Structure formats: C-alpha cells, structure tokens
Amino acid sequence: MPKKYHINSKVTPLNLDYVFKFNIERGENCINCGKCTKVCIYEAHKRRKDDPRKMADPNTVVCRNCFRCIQECPRGALEKSLDKDFLNIGGSYWKSDIFITLWKQAEDGKVPVTGAGYRGPFTGSGFDGMWTDMSEIVRPTRDGIHGREYINTSVELGRKLNHLTFDEKGKLLSKVHDTVDIPIPIIFDLPPDNLSPNVKAALVKAAVELNTCIVLPAGDIASDRKKYIKNIIPLISHKEIDKHQGLIKNTRIVAIEYADELLSNFPAAKDKIKKISNALTIIRIPATKSVETIVSKLTQNGAEIIHIVADYRGREVNGSTDYNRRLLKDIIRAVHLKLIDDRIRDEVTIIASGGIAMAEHVPKAMICGADLTAVDLPLLIALGARLYEEPEKLLIIPEGLEKIPVRTLTQRIINLMGAWHSQLLEVMGAMGIREARRLRGESGRAIFFEEIDNDTFGKLFKKRETVNV
Ligand code: SF4
Ligand code: SF4
Structure with a gap:
C-alpha cells in the first residue's frame, strides 16, 4: 500500500484586516466580570494585557456565531450586528459566507464549524442543487479515515x-x-x-x-x-x-x-x-x-x-x-x-x-x-x-x-x-x-x-x- 498522503497544516494567522460576519460590541454597562471569556470557547473575549481588570475589544474574526456570550452576559452588554463589508462582498455566486470559510481554512487548515449550525437553504443552482449519497456514513470504520483506513485521493x-x-x-x-x-x-x-x-x-x-x-x-x-x-x-x-x-x-x-x-x-x-x-x-x-x-x-x-x-x-x-x-x-x-x-x-x-x-x-x-x-x-x-x-x-x-x-x-x-x-x-x-x-x-x-x-x-x-x- 502506498504511503498515506498527508498535508501538514499549521495555524498561520495573517495580520491583515479581513471581512467577518458580525461585529461584536461591548457596551458601557459591561462590569468586566469576565463571564464571556469563560463561555466563548473560541477565545473571542479576553482581558486586556496591560490592565487585566478590564476587558479587551472582542476579536470578531474568531467568532463562530453561537451567540452564547450574548445570552450569558449578566448585563446584556454585548451586541452583535451584521458587518457592512460582509454584506457587500462577493455576489450571487461568491456568497459572502464563502470568504469567511476560505479565510478560516487558510488560517488553521481545519474544516470550519459554525456554532449556530447551518440555517441556509438546502438547494440552489449549480453545485448547490446537488446532494451526494452519504449512506455509508454509518459504517463502523468511518472514523478511521484519518487513521487506519486507507483512502487514496490521487x-x-x-x-x-x-x-x-x-x-x-x-x-x-x-x-x-x-x-x-x-x-x-x-x-x-x-x-x-x-x-x-x-x-x-x-x-x-x-x-x-x-x-x-x-x-x-x-x-x-x-x-x-x-x-x-x-x-x-x-x-x-x-x-x-x-x-x-x-x-x-x-x-x-x-x-x-x-x-x-x-x-x-x-x-x-x-x-x-x-x-x-x-x-x-x-x-x-x-x-x-x-x-x-x-x-x-x-x-x-x-x-x-x-x-x-x-x-x-x-x-x-x-x-x-x-x-x-x-x-x-x-x-x-x-x-x-x-x-x-x-x-x-x-x-x-x-x-x-x-x-x-x-x-x-x-x-x-x-x-x-x-x-x-x-x-x-x-x-x-x-x-x-x-x-x-x-x-x-x-x-x-x-x-x-x-x-x-x-x-x-x-x-x-x-x-x-x-x-x-x-x-x-x-x-x-x-x-x-x-x-x-x-x-x-x-x-x-x-x-x-x-x-x-x-x-x-x-x-x-x-x-x-x-x-x-
Ligand atoms: S460577560 Fe458581559 S459584563 Fe461580563 S465581562 Fe463580558 S461583556 Fe462584560
Ligand atoms: S457568539 Fe459565540 S463564538 Fe462568538 S464571541 Fe460569543 S461566545 Fe464566542
């Protein structure tokens, strides 16, 4: 059996501004309790390095839109709104979500997940009107595709x-x-x-x-x-x-x-x-x-x-x-x-x-x-x-x-x-x-x-x- 083909991904941020879907804003009524730092598993909320008593600005780029921080903030201090750049980018084929997905994939090489799940339509034109047969998904060895199981992509x-x-x-x-x-x-x-x-x-x-x-x-x-x-x-x-x-x-x-x-x-x-x-x-x-x-x-x-x-x-x-x-x-x-x-x-x-x-x-x-x-x-x-x-x-x-x-x-x-x-x-x-x-x-x-x-x-x-x- 030929050697498995493996692509070595490595987290590689690019320090340039990019589009993100939502702006998250922290209001004046924030009491710096730090609860949002604990509930956000993507680390969008952090304390300020120079003064840990206060909260840093939210890092919207890593946000996966689960809305948990909004729900759990005891003061209702967090607000999310759709970013204007996000609404304008792309068009009817290159939908704005594609940019966020590709950017995230380039960042860490992983398959992106969205905290809020998929809420879009289930069909569309072109490739969007095509569903693949996933009937083998329940095979007991399916979870071995990155391990023992050999799948040749060449x-x-x-x-x-x-x-x-x-x-x-x-x-x-x-x-x-x-x-x-x-x-x-x-x-x-x-x-x-x-x-x-x-x-x-x-x-x-x-x-x-x-x-x-x-x-x-x-x-x-x-x-x-x-x-x-x-x-x-x-x-x-x-x-x-x-x-x-x-x-x-x-x-x-x-x-x-x-x-x-x-x-x-x-x-x-x-x-x-x-x-x-x-x-x-x-x-x-x-x-x-x-x-x-x-x-x-x-x-x-x-x-x-x-x-x-x-x-x-x-x-x-x-x-x-x-x-x-x-x-x-x-x-x-x-x-x-x-x-x-x-x-x-x-x-x-x-x-x-x-x-x-x-x-x-x-x-x-x-x-x-x-x-x-x-x-x-x-x-x-x-x-x-x-x-x-x-x-x-x-x-x-x-x-x-x-x-x-x-x-x-x-x-x-x-x-x-x-x-x-x-x-x-x-x-x-x-x-x-x-x-x-x-x-x-x-x-x-x-x-x-x-x-x-x-x-x-x-x-x-x-x-x-x-x-x-
Ligand atoms: S949970 Fe709300 S009040 Fe507490 S630090 Fe975060 S934004 Fe501020
Ligand atoms: S919405 Fe979810 S992913 Fe985004 S900052 Fe809040 S807790 Fe983190």
Missing part, C-alpha cells in the same frame, strides 16, 4: 488504455501511455499577472510542497522558478512550441491554448512536443456552447488531457445572459456523457475549472464527470483578496500583502488545501469510495435537485403549459 493525468492486447505467448502488445500522478485531484490555475513576487513565489512553493502542479504563462516562468519546473505547467500557444523548447524539455506537462486549427492540427503539435520530451499535453479550452463536441473531436484526434475553463462564476463563456449559459456542473456532465456515447471516455483526462469556490465543489465536479479540478480565486482569497461581482468582476488584493513573508503565504495555501483534502476524505468515506478516480462520473450516487423536482412536479407544470397554450 489521480492520474493522461490517456488510459481501454483494454490490453497480448500476443499468443502472453507478451503485452499494447503501448502503455505515459501518465502523471498527483496526490490530490486539484491543480492551481493561472494566477492574475498583477500579483506581487512574494505571492507568485508562494503559489509555486505551495504547489511544490503539495506535490501538485500550477499552470503559469510560459513567459512568466522566471529563471529562479525553473528549479520547480516539474510542478509547473507552462501555458503556450501551439505556434510557440519551438520557442519554448527549453521549458518543454524539463517539464512533465505542457498546456496549449485551444485554437480552431487544433481540431485538425493537434496530432502535428503533439508530435512536435513528443520530439522534444515525453511531456504530456493539456489543451486548455473555454467552456463554450459546443464544448462537448470540440472535446470529443480533439480526443478522437489524440488529445490526452483537456482543461475546460468556465468563467469565474462557473458559467459558459459565450452566452448572452446568465440565464442561457450552462453552469459548470451541467457542462461537465454534457462533456462526460458525450465522451461515453462516443466510447472514448478513458482516452482523455478532463480537468474542470471556473467557479470552483469551495471544498465540496471538487468531489461534486468529479461526480459530474471531471477527473480533477483546477482552482484559482480561492488561493487568493486565502491570502486576503476580496472579490466583488457587481457591477463587474473586481478582485482586490489587500494592501500590505507584498510585505508578508513567502513562508506565511505558502503555509496558508497549504492549510487551505489541507482543509479541502480533509473534506474530500469525509465525502469519500461517507460514500464508501476508496479511490478518488472512482468518483469520476458516479452520478448515480448523487441526487440532482432539478431532476427530482422535474420528476415530482414536471408533469404538473407541463400540463399547465398545455392548458395555457
């Missing part, structure tokens, strides 16, 4: 064989394709180019320490990063293969931007790369309306890995309005089913990205049919970035981030991935799945809200439509 990138062929003496005739193994079904995707050098360095180092990969524009791979080239996926145009021979020679995977001519030219581009090295090739393709047809054609033409990129809110990239753009969940399902129909699903690895915002999106994307996912914005939110959807996408990198040591930033990204890895283990343990690669396309083990909604009420509404017509 995935293989590359083309797999549909079947093996042997000659009459039993000698293997089939050519086994090259593959690259990574221990988590997550790679890091293209960071924005306006990041400070310490943030860029931290993203690369975190990818190296986690033993995953990061996609970087080839022109952005400075000479000091070349020592990490095994964990870097240079992104190039298919016309620049000669120009980047040096990178291709040393890397394990190279990504090329999709262009229509690749539909017929891809074998030539792949051959050119293979003459330089054994690097695998990813074709990076925008999630357009006809993406499943393009993916199928590219696969029939020898594509081994295809990266489908939706917009930052997990929608198709070329629809006129949000309403007629498919969501990532549906895009992945359409691609997966098309490849199955064409009997070529195992010939290609599918990476899905765009709108991967929370830990649960990783197994859900895989259940829909992706082999693995690529994340971008959550890595920056872990470092304090704020994102606003309205009136248009705006990503704000916090002031002062450029002065934070690379080690601190690296550890926060590792913590985030540690928390996501733990949640992946929880989901797989609860589903009774031991191999992450077996999650792919396990849609029979998930419930899709719109399907049961349609099964239950579809006929009713169809009838109504007929009557109206």
Whole structure:
C-alpha cells in the first residue's frame, strides 16, 4: 500500500484586516466580570494585557456565531450586528459566507464549524442543487479515515488504455501511455499577472510542497522558478512550441491554448512536443456552447488531457445572459456523457475549472464527470483578496500583502488545501469510495435537485403549459 498522503497544516494567522460576519460590541454597562471569556470557547473575549481588570475589544474574526456570550452576559452588554463589508462582498455566486470559510481554512487548515449550525437553504443552482449519497456514513470504520483506513485521493493525468492486447505467448502488445500522478485531484490555475513576487513565489512553493502542479504563462516562468519546473505547467500557444523548447524539455506537462486549427492540427503539435520530451499535453479550452463536441473531436484526434475553463462564476463563456449559459456542473456532465456515447471516455483526462469556490465543489465536479479540478480565486482569497461581482468582476488584493513573508503565504495555501483534502476524505468515506478516480462520473450516487423536482412536479407544470397554450 502506498504511503498515506498527508498535508501538514499549521495555524498561520495573517495580520491583515479581513471581512467577518458580525461585529461584536461591548457596551458601557459591561462590569468586566469576565463571564464571556469563560463561555466563548473560541477565545473571542479576553482581558486586556496591560490592565487585566478590564476587558479587551472582542476579536470578531474568531467568532463562530453561537451567540452564547450574548445570552450569558449578566448585563446584556454585548451586541452583535451584521458587518457592512460582509454584506457587500462577493455576489450571487461568491456568497459572502464563502470568504469567511476560505479565510478560516487558510488560517488553521481545519474544516470550519459554525456554532449556530447551518440555517441556509438546502438547494440552489449549480453545485448547490446537488446532494451526494452519504449512506455509508454509518459504517463502523468511518472514523478511521484519518487513521487506519486507507483512502487514496490521487489521480492520474493522461490517456488510459481501454483494454490490453497480448500476443499468443502472453507478451503485452499494447503501448502503455505515459501518465502523471498527483496526490490530490486539484491543480492551481493561472494566477492574475498583477500579483506581487512574494505571492507568485508562494503559489509555486505551495504547489511544490503539495506535490501538485500550477499552470503559469510560459513567459512568466522566471529563471529562479525553473528549479520547480516539474510542478509547473507552462501555458503556450501551439505556434510557440519551438520557442519554448527549453521549458518543454524539463517539464512533465505542457498546456496549449485551444485554437480552431487544433481540431485538425493537434496530432502535428503533439508530435512536435513528443520530439522534444515525453511531456504530456493539456489543451486548455473555454467552456463554450459546443464544448462537448470540440472535446470529443480533439480526443478522437489524440488529445490526452483537456482543461475546460468556465468563467469565474462557473458559467459558459459565450452566452448572452446568465440565464442561457450552462453552469459548470451541467457542462461537465454534457462533456462526460458525450465522451461515453462516443466510447472514448478513458482516452482523455478532463480537468474542470471556473467557479470552483469551495471544498465540496471538487468531489461534486468529479461526480459530474471531471477527473480533477483546477482552482484559482480561492488561493487568493486565502491570502486576503476580496472579490466583488457587481457591477463587474473586481478582485482586490489587500494592501500590505507584498510585505508578508513567502513562508506565511505558502503555509496558508497549504492549510487551505489541507482543509479541502480533509473534506474530500469525509465525502469519500461517507460514500464508501476508496479511490478518488472512482468518483469520476458516479452520478448515480448523487441526487440532482432539478431532476427530482422535474420528476415530482414536471408533469404538473407541463400540463399547465398545455392548458395555457
Ligand atoms: S460577560 Fe458581559 S459584563 Fe461580563 S465581562 Fe463580558 S461583556 Fe462584560
Ligand atoms: S457568539 Fe459565540 S463564538 Fe462568538 S464571541 Fe460569543 S461566545 Fe464566542
């Protein structure tokens, strides 16, 4: 049995202001009795260091909203109110709670709990309308997922064989394709180019320490990063293969931007790369309306890995309005089913990205049919970035981030991935799945809200439509 993959999380606060959900204010009528210090297990209330007779200002960042201090204060001196920043951040996809969750995960690498429990809706659009089958949650060994029980979260990138062929003496005739193994079904995707050098360095180092990969524009791979080239996926145009021979020679995977001519030219581009090295090739393709047809054609033409990129809110990239753009969940399902129909699903690895915002999106994307996912914005939110959807996408990198040591930033990204890895283990343990690669396309083990909604009420509404017509 291979060694267990473990992510070493370490509490790593970032001393920058960040959004929090509630403001807690201590009123004038506080008698400094200290009861709130005892009832808050998250240590939001402490006495002042310089004068322990008095209370320090509450630390709202660690508050988990259980309301116990409010209830137990003998003077009713504590008040909670929703923070204005919290109400404004994000938008309809990147809901404000996601920021608090990612920040907390980056802080300590743990799965966050909320003292007040979950009080939101139980369905929504996209991944929110998808529930995973947790029927194995009662297995007696379930609590062993971080201990004795072995759950393998690694995935293989590359083309797999549909079947093996042997000659009459039993000698293997089939050519086994090259593959690259990574221990988590997550790679890091293209960071924005306006990041400070310490943030860029931290993203690369975190990818190296986690033993995953990061996609970087080839022109952005400075000479000091070349020592990490095994964990870097240079992104190039298919016309620049000669120009980047040096990178291709040393890397394990190279990504090329999709262009229509690749539909017929891809074998030539792949051959050119293979003459330089054994690097695998990813074709990076925008999630357009006809993406499943393009993916199928590219696969029939020898594509081994295809990266489908939706917009930052997990929608198709070329629809006129949000309403007629498919969501990532549906895009992945359409691609997966098309490849199955064409009997070529195992010939290609599918990476899905765009709108991967929370830990649960990783197994859900895989259940829909992706082999693995690529994340971008959550890595920056872990470092304090704020994102606003309205009136248009705006990503704000916090002031002062450029002065934070690379080690601190690296550890926060590792913590985030540690928390996501733990949640992946929880989901797989609860589903009774031991191999992450077996999650792919396990849609029979998930419930899709719109399907049961349609099964239950579809006929009713169809009838109504007929009557109206
Ligand atoms: S419990 Fe209330 S009165 Fe006592 S220290 Fe806390 S805020 Fe002040
Ligand atoms: S609401 Fe709960 S978690 Fe928040 S400060 Fe009060 S006791 Fe602590």
